[in-house]
Amino acid sequence: xxxxxxxxxxxxxxxxxxxxxxxxxxxxxxxxxxxxxxxxxxxxxxxxxxxxxxxxxxxxxxxxxxxxxxxxxxxxxxxxxxxxxxxxxxxxxxxxxxxxxxxxxxxxxxxxxxxxxxxxxxxxxxxxxxxxxxxxxxxxxxxxxxxxxxxxxxxxxxx
Amino acid sequence: xxxxxxxxxxxxxxxxxxxxxxxxxxxxxxxxxxxxxxxxxxxxxxxxxxxxxxxxxxxxxxxxxxxxxxxxxxxxxxxxxxxxxxxxxxxxxxxxxxxxxxxxxxxxxxxxxxxxxxxxxxxxxxxxxxxxxxxxxxxxxxxxxxxxxxxxxxxxxxx
DNA sequence: AGTGATTAAGTCGTGTGCGATACAAATATA
DNA sequence: TATATTTGTATCGCACACGACTTAATCACT
Numbered sequence: 419x420x421x422x423x424x425x426x427x428x429x430x431x432x433x434x435x436x437x438x439x440x441x442x443x444x445x446x447x448x449x450x451x452x453x454x455x456x457x458x459x460x461x462x463x464x465x466x467x468x469x470x471x472x473x474x475x476x477x478x479x480x481x482x483x484x485x486x487x488x489x490x491x492x493x494x495x496x497x498x499x500x501x502x503x504x505x506x507x508x509x510x511x512x513x514x515x516x517x518x519x520x521x522x523x524x525x526x527x528x529x530x531x532x533x534x535x536x537x538x539x540x541x542x543x544x545x546x547x548x549x550x551x552x553x554x555x556x557x558x559x560x561x562x563x564x565x566x567x568x569x570x571x572x573x574x575x576x577x
Numbered sequence: 578x579x580x581x582x583x584x585x586x587x588x589x590x591x592x593x594x595x596x597x598x599x600x601x602x603x604x605x606x607x608x609x610x611x612x613x614x615x616x617x618x619x620x621x622x623x624x625x626x627x628x629x630x631x632x633x634x635x636x637x638x639x640x641x642x643x644x645x646x647x648x649x650x651x652x653x654x655x656x657x658x659x660x661x662x663x664x665x666x667x668x669x670x671x672x673x674x675x676x677x678x679x680x681x682x683x684x685x686x687x688x689x690x691x692x693x694x695x696x697x698x699x700x701x702x703x704x705x706x707x708x709x710x711x712x713x714x715x716x717x718x719x720x721x722x723x724x725x726x727x728x729x730x731x732x733x734x735x736x
Numbered sequence: 737a738g739t740g741a742t743t744a745a746g747t748c749g750t751g752t753g754c755g756a757t758a759c760a761a762a763t764a765t766a
Numbered sequence: 767t768a769t770a771t772t773t774g775t776a777t778c779g780c781a782c783a784c785g786a787c788t789t790a791a792t793c794a795c796t
Contacts, residue, residue: 425689425692425693426624426627426628426685426688426689426691426692427624427628428621428624428625428628428640429717430692431624431692432602432709432712432713432716433602433603433606433617433695434621434624434641435713435716435717435720436595436598436599436602436716437599437602437603437617437621438641438642438716438720439595439599439716439719439720439723440595440596440598440599440600441599441642441643441753441754442642442719442720442723442724442727443591443592443595443596443719443723444592444596444753445723445727445754446723446726447592448754448755457780457781457782458592458596458782459781459782459783460781462587462593462596465585465586465587465590465593466587468585469585469586469587474744474745475744475745475746476743476744476745479744479745481587482593482597483597483600483601484600484782484783484784485783485784485785486744486745486746487745487746487747487748487783487784487785487786488782488783488784489745490745490746490747491746491781491782492781492782495781510743510744510791510792511744511790511791511792512743512744512745512790512791512792513743513744513745513791514744514745514746526585529585530584530585532585533584533585533589533590534584536592539726540722543722544718544722545715545718545719545722549715549718550591550715552711552715553591553712553715553716553719554591554594556704556708556709556711556712557591557594557595557597557598557712558588558594559703559704559708560598560601560602560704560712561594561597561598561601563699563702563703563704564598564601564602564604564605565601567605567698568601568604600783600784603783604784607784607785616750616751616752617752618751618752618753619751633774633775634774634775634776635773635774635775638774643752643753643754644753644754644755645774645775645776646753646754646755646756646775646776646777646778647752647753647754648775649775649776649777650751650752650776651751651752654751669761669762669773669774670760670761670762670774671760671761671762671773671774671775672761672773672774672775673774673775673776737796738795738796739794739795739796740793740794740795740796741792741793741794741795742791742792742793742794743790743791743792743793744789744790744791744792745788745789745790745791746787746788746789746790747786747787747788747789748785748786748787748788749784749785749786749787750783750784750785751782751783751784752781752782752783753780753781753782753783754779754780754781755778755779755780756777756778756779757776757777757778757779758775758776758777758778759774759775759776759777760773760774760775760776761772761773761774761775762771762772762773762774763770763771763772763773764769764770764771764772765768765769765770765771766767766768766769766770
């Protein structure tokens with residue numbers, strides 16, 4: 419650990435490049451998603467619905483690591499666009515099942531070119547595929563650690 | 578590039594782990610920063626002010642890769658907390674110089690333990706320092722690419 | 737059956753982020 | 767020197783994120 423005065427320098431943080439890279443990446447998606455009339459978080463919701471089919475609000479929250487108070491309004495906006503349906507479960511009235519409409523399903527076709535478009539926008543650049551795969555691997559590792567840490571904090575009482 | 582149906586799977590995206598890791602990291606800082614009555618973006622503004630001293634709104638924007646419409650209200654909130662001063666330059670009336678108050682300077686002492694606290698919260702975990710350094714390096718590379726791309730887009734006309 | 741704890745989803749308030757745009761000051765150009 | 771363009775900051779509107787809290791439904795346990 420650094421003991422000089424540089425530990426507070428922006429270049430020495432990990433948090434900052436994560437934060438900046440995330441924002442810039444979202445920005446990269448924005449014009450592409452605009453053609454589908456979607457925001458980036460809305461696109462993520464669709465990814466999990468395309469991949470795993472009808473599921474509860476809670477399952478969507480867990481998969482995206484978002485809180486219900488973020489996801490609920492997001493789902494309402496997608497419902498207004500006729501992309502998905504929200505239906506209370508009969509077995510358990512607390513649960514709301516989210517399912518895709520015809521329109522929501524059909525968007526998958528249009529979205530299928532998006533990963534390619536994103537990759538292509540990097541193809542000329544000085545970053546190779548292995549580097550991206552390593553990045554992805556480390557990020558998932560970090561996410562796993564922080565996510566477990568958060569769950570632990572939540573269950574331990576401090577009074 | 579994948580031609581099967583898995584290219585839209587959440588696990589195969591790079592954007593998602595970036596987005597999730599960024600949010601979880603911010604969450605990690607939140608309780609620590611709460612003791613200084615700061616939000617995470619406010620902390621970032623202070624980092625660049627501690628590091629580079631008095632500077633313009635524009636310089637802060639460039640360093641954090643944020644737009645002025647994000648930074649302006651952020652600075653106003655910090656001004657209300659008596660952490661910094663906003664003063665129009667006399668040489669160029671468009672420019673606003675941001676300088677730290679006594680209180681803003683003194684916060685640096687209290688903040689000096691933060692990087693250590695964050696690192697310690699990972700110390701038990703299965704992620705080594707080299708991996709973090711590689712992550713940081715790749716992220717800065719990505720940021721550089723996306724940042725340059727954005728600047729280019731901005732200057733080329735498409736009519 | 738009754739009751740306290742837990743759970744799923746949602747409401748509310750605050751603080752970002754950013755696209756689109758406004759406005760004034762400075763600069764470039766005719 | 768008048769006018770067009772650029773630049774620095776800010777305003778506005780919308781969509782997240784999340785902490786703190788609420789509500790209703792279910793569960794656990796007596």
